[in-house]
Structure formats: C-alpha cells, structure tokens
C-alpha cells in the first residue's frame with residue numbers, strides 16, 4: 001500500500017505538470033493576440049515572455065519525466081510485492097488445505113493458476129497502477145482547466161464523451177468471460193504437456209508420437225481460437241473510442257469556431273482548450289482500454305482466489321487436543337467412506353491394532369486398503385464411524401500432532417528434486433548426518449548411495465528420476481525409518497525390490513518395527529506371512545482376520561488368495 005501511495009503521489013505530480021502545459025499555451029495565445037495590436041518597438045520590448053515560456057515548458061517536461069519515472073518504479077514495486085503475497089497465499093492455502101482438493105484437479109491446472117493467471121494479473125495490475133490514477137487525475141485536473149477556460153465548451157465535452165463508453169463496458173464483460181475460458185484451457189494444455197513429458201518412455205515404447213502430437217495440436221489450436229476471441233474483442237475497443245472521440249472533437253471544434261466568431265472566446269482560450277483536449281483525449285482512451293485489461297486481470301484473479309478462498313473441510317477443531325507420542329493403538333469402528341466424487345470405498349470397516357503389533361492388510365485391488373491409510377492420516381473424514389488412535393477420535397486431535405506420530409512409505413516413493421541426503425532428512429528435519437546414514441543403512445540403501453557419483457549429495461532428480469524404482473523405495477523407507485514414529489504405514493513399500501534386497505529390507509524392517517504399530521499393505525503375500533495378524537479386505541470391509549496359520553487353516557478368502565499366487 002505504501003508503494004502505491006507513493007506512486008499515486010507521483011501520478012498527481014505528473015498530472016499537475018500536464019495541466020501546466022495548457023495554461024502556458026493559453027498565456028502564450030493571449031500574449032500573441034495582444035502583440036497583434038502593438039507597435040514593433042512595444043512588441044520587441046515585450047518579447048521577453050518567449051524566453052519564459054520556453055523555460056517553463058522545459059522545466060515542466062523535466063518534472064513530468066521524473067515524476068513519470070518514479071511513479072512507474074513505485075507502482076511496479078508495489079505490484080511485484082503484491083503478487084508475491086498472492087502467490088504465497090495461493091500456495092499456502094493449497095498446501096494447508098484439504099488433500100481432497102489437491103488430488104481432485106489436474107496438476108497442470110494448478111500450475112497454470114500460479115504462472116499464467118498470475119502473469120495476467122501482473123499485466124493488468126501494472127497497467128492499472130501506472131495508468132488509472134494518472135489518467136483519472138489528469139482528466140479531472142485538465143477538465144478543471146477547461147472549465148476555467150470555457151465552461152460551455154467543457155459541458156459539451158462532458159456530454160459527448162461518456163456516450164462512447166457504453167459499448168466499451170459491454171465489450172469488457174465479454175472479454176472477462178472469454179478470458180476466463182482461455183485461462184482455463186491453458187491449464188488443460190499445461191496438464192497435457194506435463195503428462196506427455198512424464199510418460200515419454202511409454203510414448204516411445206508404444207509408438208504414441210502421432211497420438212500425442214495430435215492431442216497437443218488440438219490443445220494449441222483450441223488455445224489460439226479462444227485467445228483470438230479475446231483479442232478480437234480487445235481490438236474493437238480502440239476503434240470504438242476513435243470514432244466516438246473523433247465525432248466529439250468535430251462537434252467541439254465547430255462549437256469553438258462559432259464562439260470565437262461571436263467574440264465569446266479568445267485565441268488564447270482556443271489554444272489552451274485544444275492543448276487540454278490533446279492531453280485529455282488519450283487519457284480517456286486509455287481509461288477505455290483499461291477496462292478490458294481490468295476484465296482480463298479480473299478473470300485471472302477469480303481463478304487465483306478460487307484457490308486462496310477455498311474452504312477447508314478438514315481442519316483442527318477449536319478445542320482440538322495435541323497428541324504427544326502415542327503408544328500406537330489403532331481402531332476403526334464401523335467406518336463408512338466415499339471419495340468426493342461419490343466412489344464408495346469403505347462399507348463399515350472395523351478392525352484394530354494393538355501397540356507394537358504388525359498388522360497386514362491384504363485383498364484384491366480396489367478393496368479399500370490404501371483408503372484405510374488415507375483415513376488414518378486424516379486426509380479425509382469418514383462419512384460415519386470412527387477412527388481412533390490411542391483411544392482419541394482423530395477428528396478431535398490437532399492434525400499435525402497426529403501425523404507426527406506416523407511414518408508413511410507410499411506406493412509412489414515421492415522423492416523431490418533435491419540431494420539424496422535431503423530427501424531422507426525430510427523424514428525428520430534437523431537430523432544429523434550420522435542419523436541419516438544409519439537410516440539409509442537400515443533401509444539397505446547406504447551401499448548404492450555411496451556408489452553414486454556424489455554419494456549422499458547426488459541429486460535425486462525430478463520425482464527421483466535419477467534412481468531406479470527399487471532405489472526410490474529404499475530412500476522412502478530410510479525417510480520413514482529416520483522419522484522414528486510409533487506408527488509405521490507401509491503401502492507396497494518393497495514391491496519394486498528384487499528378492500535379495502527385499503529380504504534384507506524385511507529383516508531391517510522387522511527390527512525397526514519392533515515396539516511400533518506397523519500396518520502393511522502388500523500384494524505379494526509372502527511378505528506378510530510373518531505379520532502378527534492379517535486382515536483380508538474385500539469391497540471396503542474386513543472379511544477375515546487372523547494369523548497366517550489360522551487363516552490358512554480356515555480355508556477362506558486368504559487361503560484362496562495364497563493359492564492363487566502360488567499357482
């Protein structure tokens with residue numbers, strides 16, 4: 001706000017200097033008219049005023065140039081700083097907000113809201129900050145000068161010009177609508193591009209280049225079609241103002257000529273008035289085009305603030321309890337849950353895990369196993385039923401303190417474009433190098449890390465692409481081990497490992513998980529055999545429960561799954 005206040009002050013100075021021009025010209029015209037009646041000697045004696053006029057014009061130009069420069073500088077600083085606030089609040093709101101929100105939309109759409117929409121706001125805000133105040137102040141000030149010179153002529157101008165603005169405002173509304181469509185479509189193209197680049201391997205392997213190229217081209221063509229619509233509306237603004245402005249000017253000049261012939265106006269008045277008109281017309285035109293710029297910026301701002309203002313459904317209750325280190329008792333009581341798109345994932349799931357117990361959750365794909373983890377971390381709330389940790393309903397505890405008690409190794413290892421060391425350290429910020437290395441050893445990752453060029457300081461690459469699938473999993477495991485939380489969630493955590501690595505990691509995990517409650521999701525049933533208890537899920541409920549031996553003796557769903565894998 002401070003920067004904009006300084007910018008407005010400079011705009012005021014710029015406008016004052018503009019008014020000065022027309023007053024100087026009026027003075028000059030009146031002098032000239034007086035000179036016509038003088039003798040040569042008198043005229044020469046009075047010739048001094050020419051020097052004064054020249055000096056005043058130079059002084060005014062210099063003042064105007066300086067104030068214009070400072071105005072732009074101050075406003076630009078204000079806009080850039082404002083946009084940093086907008087972008088950070090957009091990012092904070094998305095990061096702190098519901099997981100459902102971020103997982104529902106295509107990532108390209110979010111990226112586009114951060115980059116393209118913010119750019120559109122930047123363009124609009126810069127033009128607005130640098131032109132709006134200056135134009136408005138100039139118009140008001142110069143109109144004041146005009147009223148002083150000839151109020152009747154000025155009234156005519158005030159009636160003639162606004163007529164031009166009606167269609168311009170109508171166009172502005174169309175521009176806003178179209179611009180919103182165009183920005184939305186950029187989001188789709190961004191998603192399409194990032195998806196294409198990330199799947200480059202499959203694209204090559206399946207010979208999908210023509211398919212990808214035609215999808216991209218369709219996106220680009222659509223982009224240019226929508227953008228052209230915005231441009232054609234924008235292009236109509238200037239001509240409308242030109243015609244209306246021309247008609248107004250003709251009327252005013254005709255009226256002025258008549259008034260001069262009547263003797264109601266002096267040559268000085270006319271010169272001053274024309275100078276004022278020359279200053280005011282481009283400013284009025286600029287205000288007309290600013291409307292379309294503001295509409296485009298407004299459309300982008302709508303999209304940006306949709307994120308900033310998104311309501312948060314999963315937040316801490318005002319009297320939420322802080323969880324200290326829990327002992328790790330987990331209980332699901334008759335939990336029913338559907339994802340926001342309506343997909344029913346849990347139908348009255350009940351199970352429990354005692355502190356320190358290792359419980360495996362198995363079952364066919366889509367049975368709801370990963371959903372159990374999502375609810376346990378309170379990424380979503382159940383529709384009915386309760387999820388309890390150490391007896392606390394997790395809806396009544398502070399989310400961060402709940403998650404601080406959980407270490408997760410998910411199906412996607414989720415590595416960041418940072419060093420291997422930092423990727424592990426994310427498990428517990430502030431961990432020492434020795435602790436990081438110990439975690440890596442426990443996850444059977446130390447050996448391959450030290451063999452990489454750069455070792456622990458080697459970059460993992462975007463999404464960990466410099467590593468193999470099995471290496472990524474071991475880094476993710478090391479991260480969870482470093483966290484040292486009392487609850488460990490392993491979702492297909494060793495699925496990408498070869499048999500030898502898996503055996504080593506399993507042994508390390510067995511040691512690490514002693515004293516911690518560990519929930520394991522695994523399709524490879526050989527890896528869950530040693531769990532204290534196995535829960536078989538089907539269609540969102542637990543259909544069987546017991547140790548490997550008990551379940552094998554039962555001849556139920558688990559035995560069928562094992563036999564299917566063995567065969």
Ligand SMILES: Nc1ncnc2c1ncn2[C@@H]1O[C@H](COP(=O)(O)OP(=O)(O)OP(=O)(O)O)[C@@H](O)[C@H]1O
Nearest residue numbers: 103339341343345364365366367368369370371372
């Ligand atoms: N974010 C989501 N939005 C909508 N539906 C979802 C979402 N995630 C999962 N589902 C649906 O919920 C159901 C249970 O999914 P879940 O991922 O829990 O299964 P799973 O047993 O872990 O499967 P898998 O073994 O294949 O990983 C499935 O029908 C799935 O399509």
